[in-house]
Amino acid sequence: MKKMNIPFAKVFILGNEYKYxxxxxESGWLTTAGKALSFEQNFSNHVGSRFACAVNSCTAALxxxxxxxGVKEGDKVFVPSMTFTASAEIxxxxxxxxxxxxxxYGSNLITPEILLKGIEEHPDVRSLIIVHYGGQAAKMISAKGDGILGICKSHGIKIMEDAAHAFPSRLEGQMVGSFGDVTCFSFYANKTIxxxxGGMLTTNSxxxxxxxxxxxxxxxxxxxxxxxxSDKPSWEYDVVEAGYKYNMPDVNAAIGLAQLEQADKFRSExxxxxxxxxxxxKELEMIDLPVCHVPFExxxxxxxxxxxxGNSPISRNHCIEKLSEAGIGTSVHYKPLHQMTYYKNKYRLTERDYPNAEKTWKGNLSLPIYPFMSDEELNYVCETxxxxLGA
Ligand SMILES: Cc1ncc(COP(=O)(O)O)c(C=O)c1O
Structure with missing residues (x-):
């Protein structure tokens, strides 16, 4: 097979990005103004939330x-171990x-069952950060009414959704971004748009x-x-809190507006x-594919x-090296946070408490995925x- 070069992710600038x-x-106003406002309006229309706030990263939104x-000093917050550090650092x-x-195992999601067990073991926790890992919505709602939102409501737990991976994403016909009090999206360079x-926070409150x-x-x-x-003198403002500097400049919002117009096409690709x-x-006995609870669309x-x-003849690291030699980019999502020095030492975390994350971490790797990957490229990745793996 002829060697190909296949990156892990690829950005597509195909629409109105340059125009916007x-x-x-040309407007002379480069920071937050009309384009950020339009991006916010179009984004909230897209996900069906009442409000959207554009910011300069998903971390800022979180x-x-x-x-x-209202989470404050001394509070405890549930968060998955299998996520990026931003979900926990905030x-x-x-x-x-x-x-x-x-x-x-397989979906890397917090399920209602895992949450209920967590609540039983830690009844003093009053907030939850749920991560829609990889772009699949966690079971926020269900036809039977036993979803994560219902559990949180009945236990007085506030919930924030980390949807850094999950735009556009849907559950039971409803878009992620319209469920809870706060949902946060990422527009980092390798994200779906x-x-x-950049980032966006949506809320109905x-x-x-x-x-x-x-x-x-x-x-x-x-x-x-x-x-x-406005008509008021421009110099006049009051400071009512010690806030942050997290606004999204219009140059970035211009790219976002154009990307948003292509979001559904990018998703279906x-x-x-x-x-x-x-x-x-799917037939390979040495790899487990992502577990999907929602329809592919x-x-x-x-x-x-x-x-x-356990059936793989080689380790994850060795496999990544071999794929890299063949010109194929991969990544690992994630080394779980209970293994990261800061969290492990500060909270004395042990691997025993995270059996599924541990089992995943031994062998996880993310294959290249981006819009318009050709059959030739995909075939090359699969055959390599x-x-x-000696399959
Ligand atoms: C799950 C998750 N949350 C939050 C973030 C932070 O996003 P950003 O880089 O936009 O701050 C990321 C980034 O990759 C992420 O994967």
Missing amino acids: IKEVL HLGIEAL IRYMGADPVFLDTE TTAE EEIYRRVKIMRLHGIDRDVWDRFT RQKVAEFYYNNL DHAWHLYPVILN LKRI
């Missing part, structure tokens, strides 16, 4: 969200402490929206755009990749993570993987 950026540059939920920003939960760096808007920009009671467009992998790899397919199981 030019409009921003920080603003947990602050607006708990520490507030002086609160993470309580790590294991996740389901990008603004280079006017109170949370108002708090987030003020804290997003220094705790000032008027945003800069408002100061320069990613789905084709997932289907190809599924059809070509409801999944954002940010990631395609596979797990080399089979050759390496």
Whole structure:
């Protein structure tokens, strides 16, 4: 087979990105203004939330969200171990402490059963960060009414959704971003739509929206755009809190607006990749494919993570090296947080408490996935993987 070069992720700038950026540059107003506002409006329309707040990263959105939920020093917050550190570090920003939960093998999601067990063991925890891992929505709601939202409500637990991977993503006909009090999205360069760096917080609560808007920009009671467009003198503003500097510049929002117009196309293209992998790899006894609880068309397919199981003749690291030699980019999502020095030492975490994350971590690797991957590229990835695994 002829060697190919296949990156792990690829960005596509195919729509109105240049046009909208030019409009921003020519307007002379590069920071947060009309384009950010339009991006927020179009995004909230897309997910069906009442409000959306554009910020300069998903981490910023998570920080603003947990602050607006009122999590404070000494509080405890559930978070999965199998996630990126941003999901947990923002708990520490507030002086609160993470309580790590294991996740389901194969989907890497917190399930209602795992949450109930966590509540039983830690009845003092009052908040939860749920991660829609890889682009698949966790079971927030269910036809039987035993979803995560219902459990949280009956136990007085506040919930924030980390949807860094999950745009556009759906559950039971409803878009992620419209369920809970706070949902946070990422537009980092390798995400399903990008603004280079950026994030969005959606909410249906006017109170949370108002708090987030003020804290997003220094705790000032008027945003800069408002100061320069309203009748009041532009110099006049009050500081009502010690806020942050998390606003999204219009140059980034311009890219986001154009990417949003292509989001559904990008998603369905990613789905084709997932289907190809599924059809070509499902018979291999040495790898476990992602467990999918939602129909393929409801999944954002940010990631395609596979797990080399006990039947694999080689280790995950060796497999990644061999794939890399063959020109194929991969990644690992994730080394679980209970294994990371800071969390492990601070909270004296032991591997025994996270059996599924441990089993996953021994063999997990994420295969290349991006829109418009050709059958030739996909075939090359599958055949190379089979050759390496001796299948
Ligand atoms: C699950 C998860 N949450 C949060 C983030 C943080 O996103 P950002 O880089 O936009 O701050 C990431 C980034 O990859 C992520 O994977």
